Amino acid sequence: MSLIDREQGTVGVPSVPPARRRPSGPTVADVVRAVTAGPLPVRITGYDGSAVGPADAGITLAIRSERGLSYLLTAPGDLGMARAYVSGDLALGGVHPGDPYEALRVLKDELTVRPPSLAEGLALVRRLGWERLRPPPPPPQEAVPRWRRVVNGLRHSRSRDSCAVSHHYDVSNAFYELVLGPSMTYTCALFRDPDDTLEQAQAAKYDLVAGKLALRPGMRLLDVGCGWGGMVRHAAREYGVHAVGVTLSRAQAAWARVAIEREGLTGLAEVRHLDYRDAPAGPFDAISSIGLTEHIGVRNYPVYFGALRDRLRPGGRLLNHCITRADNRAPHRSGAFIDRYVFPDGELAGPGRLVGEIHDAGLEVHHEENLRRHYALTLAAWCRNLVAHWDACVAEVGAGTARVWGLYMAGSRLAFERNGIQLHQVLATANGPDGADDYPLRPDWTP
Numbered sequence: 001m002s003l004i005d006r007e008q009g010t011v012g013v014p015s016v017p018p019a020r021r022r023p024s025g026p027t028v029a030d031v032v033r034a035v036t037a038g039p040l041p042v043r044i045t046g047y048d049g050s051a052v053g054p055a056d057a058g059i060t061l062a063i064r065s066e067r068g069l070s071y072l073l074t075a076p077g078d079l080g081m082a083r084a085y086v087s088g089d090l091a092l093g094g095v096h097p098g099d100p101y102e103a104l105r106v107l108k109d110e111l112t113v114r115p116p117s118l119a120e121g122l123a124l125v126r127r128l129g130w131e132r133l134r135p136p137p138p139p140p141q142e143a144v145p146r147w148r149r150v151v152n153g154l155r156h157s158r159s160r161d162s163c164a165v166s167h168h169y170d171v172s173n174a175f176y177e178l179v180l181g182p183s184m185t186y187t188c189a190l191f192r193d194p195d196d197t198l199e200q201a202q203a204a205k206y207d208l209v210a211g212k213l214a215l216r217p218g219m220r221l222l223d224v225g226c227g228w229g230g231m232v233r234h235a236a237r238e239y240g241v242h243a244v245g246v247t248l249s250r251a252q253a254a255w256a257r258v259a260i261e262r263e264g265l266t267g268l269a270e271v272r273h274l275d276y277r278d279a280p281a282g283p284f285d286a287i288s289s290i291g292l293t294e295h296i297g298v299r300n301y302p303v304y305f306g307a308l309r310d311r312l313r314p315g316g317r318l319l320n321h322c323i324t325r326a327d328n329r330a331p332h333r334s335g336a337f338i339d340r341y342v343f344p345d346g347e348l349a350g351p352g353r354l355v356g357e358i359h360d361a362g363l364e365v366h367h368e369e370n371l372r373r374h375y376a377l378t379l380a381a382w383c384r385n386l387v388a389h390w391d392a393c394v395a396e397v398g399a400g401t402a403r404v405w406g407l408y409m410a411g412s413r414l415a416f417e418r419n420g421i422q423l424h425q426v427l428a429t430a431n432g433p434d435g436a437d438d439y440p441l442r443p444d445w446t447p
Helices: 027-033 067-072 078-087 102-111 117-128 146-152 157-167 173-180 198-212 231-238 250-262 297-309 336-342 351-360 374-386 390-396 399-417
Strands: 044-045 062-065 091-095 220-224 242-247 269-273 286-289 312-325 365-370 421-429
Touching: 027 044, 027 067, 027 117, 062 067, 067 078, 067 091, 078 091, 078 336, 078 399, 102 399, 173 250, 173 374, 173 390, 198 231, 198 312, 198 374, 198 421, 220 231, 231 242, 231 250, 231 269, 231 421, 242 250, 250 269, 297 312, 297 351, 312 351, 336 399, 351 365, 351 421, 374 390, 374 421, 390 399, 399 421
Parallel strands: 044 062, 220 242, 220 286, 242 269, 286 312
Antiparallel strands: 062 091, 312 421, 365 421
16 A cells, blocks of 8 residues: 555646756666665655666655655655655555554665765766755654754743644644544553553553552552543542643643543542643652653753652652663664654653662662563554554544654654663652651562
8 A cells, every 4th residue: 555645646746848858867766776785675666757676576665756856865864754755755655654664674674775975976966956955845744953943942941842742742632542542541551462452551551550659549649741641540540549640732631631520530630731840749649750751851850850759758659651762872862753753852861871860869769670562562553543543544634744653653663673762660769868768678569
């Protein structure tokens, strides 16, 4: 199936009289050959009728317009590919747009990109025309580059964080319902078995968090970055906990409030539209942070974990659940595609940095575990939902945005499978002045 949706049609390409064409100009196939080495694992076709690669390849790439070629030439790497693909100027065949996992795997494993030498590059551009070096306007789904975001404030200021959160989470609640399923949970699930349903795995994740936090009826729980209130509702419904969640997304808060009322949890559960820095003072018996740390900035870890520590009672527990780098020495900032299309200003640290910052904030770390493979299974399930509801998703958010989601989730699945990124849960306590932590000699939850 083509990744270009049937309702979109073909990209309009102005016809050029034959007399005006440069007879000696390179074809799209020539350009592809100039920047790749070895046998091609896919079939690549151009808008000019040229083609390269095995005719019987299971995966095909079609560069459908001059604009698509310009995207690829002016932003090499994943950003140029993303622009061409999201705009519809680059089409993938052999995979569904909701789950292009197999195409990404083949390209990563079997395609060898060979940057041309300076002389080769100049010769190629002269033959193509220097106008090819003028970047076309990016698709509307793309966030502005980092340097232009200063109009919304400094990196990880309240105003800029609010804009970044809105870019990703305020897409459409109806769209998220189709992709995430009934739990409306946009974080890594916990699979007891690979055949578990997504709903079973998300409930198991919430039970694991609740167990680590030792939740009991009447306790007070703060859930920062609560999303659509999944943990808040689960803790109130299953454990009788008084739970309050905070989120920077207005759309999430509005959805969560309706769900709380619908489930009869008013009085036990509450979701507020707030920055974590403005969360209620507490003290709370427990705090969960599930998928927020990725958005706050590594330099803000001391302030962040200090703010959570100050909201815990002596002996209270913190469970931090977040994506991490596999290497503590890796750069914190995300790549161009993720930064522009998925999580603007997102940052990841290695697990060692994460544990160290929690420790240095005055919290005592008791347990840590890596759920990397579970996130790969979670992303595969979300992709299946996107495939199953593709037409409805396109009708809700448009073909370009739907393609962004298929590309990002399939690519993230591959990264988790290959140990490029991980998902760590860290359990810590805020000890009393005499070192009392209320933590048992052995864990009181099931690993």
